[in-house]
Amino acid sequence: MANHGGQDMPVQPQFSEQDTWAGVEDNMGDPEEVRVIFSALDSFSQYAKIAHFNVTHLRRRSFYALPQAQWQMLAAPPFNFLETLDKADAAIDSNAELARAILKSGLQSFQSMAEPSGDTSIGMPHEWAGVAKHSDIDKARSTIRQFYRDWTADGAQEREASYGPIMKALAEEKSKSTSGEPYRVLVPGAGLGRLVFDLCRAGCEAEGNEISYHQLLASSFVLNECNGPDQFTIYPWVHTFSNHLTRENHLRGYKMPDIHPATVLAATPDRGIMTMCAADFLCLYEDDEHKDQYDSVACSFFLDTAPNLIRYLEVIKHCLRPGGVLVNVGPLLWHFENNAPGNHGTDDDGDGDHDHKNSSGIADPGSFELANDEVMALLSRLGFVVEWLQTGIEAPYIQDRDSMLQTTYRANAWLARKPIP
Numbered sequence: 001m002a003n004h005g006g007q008d009m010p011v012q013p014q015f016s017e018q019d020t021w022a023g024v025e026d027n028m029g030d031p032e033e034v035r036v037i038f039s040a041l042d043s044f045s046q047y048a049k050i051a052h053f054n055v056t057h058l059r060r061r062s063f064y065a066l067p068q069a070q071w072q073m074l075a076a077p078p079f080n081f082l083e084t085l086d087k088a089d090a091a092i093d094s095n096a097e098l099a100r101a102i103l104k105s106g107l108q109s110f111q112s113m114a115e116p117s118g119d120t121s122i123g124m125p126h127e128w129a130g131v132a133k134h135s136d137i138d139k140a141r142s143t144i145r146q147f148y149r150d151w152t153a154d155g156a157q158e159r160e161a162s163y164g165p166i167m168k169a170l171a172e173e174k175s176k177s178t179s180g181e182p183y184r185v186l187v188p189g190a191g192l193g194r195l196v197f198d199l200c201r202a203g204c205e206a207e208g209n210e211i212s213y214h215q216l217l218a219s220s221f222v223l224n225e226c227n228g229p230d231q232f233t234i235y236p237w238v239h240t241f242s243n244h245l246t247r248e249n250h251l252r253g254y255k256m257p258d259i260h261p262a263t264v265l266a267a268t269p270d271r272g273i274m275t276m277c278a279a280d281f282l283c284l285y286e287d288d289e290h291k292d293q294y295d296s297v298a299c300s301f302f303l304d305t306a307p308n309l310i311r312y313l314e315v316i317k318h319c320l321r322p323g324g325v326l327v328n329v330g331p332l333l334w335h336f337e338n339n340a341p342g343n344h345g346t347d348d349d350g351d352g353d354h355d356h357k358n359s360s361g362i363a364d365p366g367s368f369e370l371a372n373d374e375v376m377a378l379l380s381r382l383g384f385v386v387e388w389l390q391t392g393i394e395a396p397y398i399q400d401r402d403s404m405l406q407t408t409y410r411a412n413a414w415l416a417r418k419p420i421p
Helices: 031-064 068-075 081-113 134-151 156-176 194-201 213-224 261-266 281-285 309-319 372-381
Strands: 007-011 184-188 205-210 232-234 254-256 273-278 294-300 320-330 385-396 408-417
Touching: 031 068, 031 081, 031 134, 031 213, 068 081, 081 134, 081 213, 081 232, 134 156, 134 213, 134 232, 134 254, 156 194, 156 294, 156 320, 156 385, 156 408, 184 194, 184 281, 194 205, 194 261, 194 273, 194 294, 205 213, 205 281, 213 261, 213 273, 281 309, 294 309, 309 320, 309 372, 320 385, 372 385, 372 408
Parallel strands: 184 205, 184 294, 205 273, 294 320
Antiparallel strands: 007 273, 232 254, 320 408, 385 408
C-alpha cells in the first residue's frame, strides 16, 4: 500500500475534524491512494446490506428449505428461530448505525477528493459506490467488532492484558525522566486509538501511527465526533451462529464508547498531547526528521505484522533517543506467513537487486518468521539491551468470554533499551 500521507492529525481535548485530517488531502494525488480511501468508506456504506444478506437472508432461505413440519417446529417456542433472525437483523441495524456514522465522518473529510456532482448531501460519491471488495467489507466488520475491545466497558479486561504492561512500564520510565521535556511515545499500529488516548491521559505526548484507513476512519470518529458515552450499541457476536451457549449471549449488545474522550481529557490535569498519523510505518519513520525523537516506542500486537522484523526493529531503534525503550506486548502470529507482501516476496522488477533507497515500506520484498527466543536474540544482535521478559500472559483478542470456543493468546511482554553511547 502507498504511503498514506504521513501527516500528523492533532487530537486535543477540544476536538476538531479539520485538525484530525490536517494536511492529508494535500498528499492524495495518487489515484491508488484515493481508491484505497474510498474503498474503505464504501465498505462501511455496504456493511448493513452485506451483513443482512450473509447473516439472515441466506439462513432464512435455508430454513424454509427444510420440510414444513421441521421449520414449523423450529419457528415455535422454545426455539423461535425466525424471531432470532429478526433480532439478528435488529442487531446488524444497530451496528450499521455506527458504520454510517463513521462513513459520514469520513465523507465530510474526503468528499473534496471525489468528482464534483453539484449534490451537497453527504453520501457515497456515485463513481465510488460499490467499489469495496470482499476484503474491504470484511475489514469494516472486523473494525466494528474491535470497538468491543477498545471502547466498551466489557473490553477493559482485554485492554488490561494488552495495554496494562505497557502503561505500567512507561509510567516507570516517565517518572525517571529528568529532561524536563514532554515524554514522547510513538505507538505504531495504533488501531482504534485507545492506547494512544490512555497514554495522553497519563501525561505523555503520544503519537499513534496506523496504515489502515478502516482503523483511521473509525478512530477519528470515536476520538473526535462521538456526542457522549454509550452513544451506540454494538453486537460483536452477531455475525456467526456457532458456539453460543445461549441465544441471549449470541445477541448481547455492548454500549460504546465507555467514556467520552473529549470530556475525559478536558477534565484530566497534567494531560499530554495526542496525535494520529496516517502512514506506512517504515516509509515515514526511517527519515532524518524522526531520528532520535522518541523516549519510547510502544507496540501492542504490532511486531508480528512485520514481514521483515529486522526492518521494523531498525526503524524503531532509529526513532528512539539514546536510552529510550521499546516496550512490546503480543504474540507471534506472523501476519504474512505464506503470503509475503509486495511482489510475492521477490524484488521489485525480478532482477534480484532491490533498491533499498526507494523503499515500498511494508511491501518491500522478503519475509521471514522467528520463534520468540530468536526474536530476543535479534534484539541483542541489533544493539538493544533486553531488560526484562514476561511470558505466558493470557491475552484474549475480541473474545466472547461465554463462547464455547475460547482462543486466548499466551503473549509475551518485554522491554528493550537503546543504549546510550
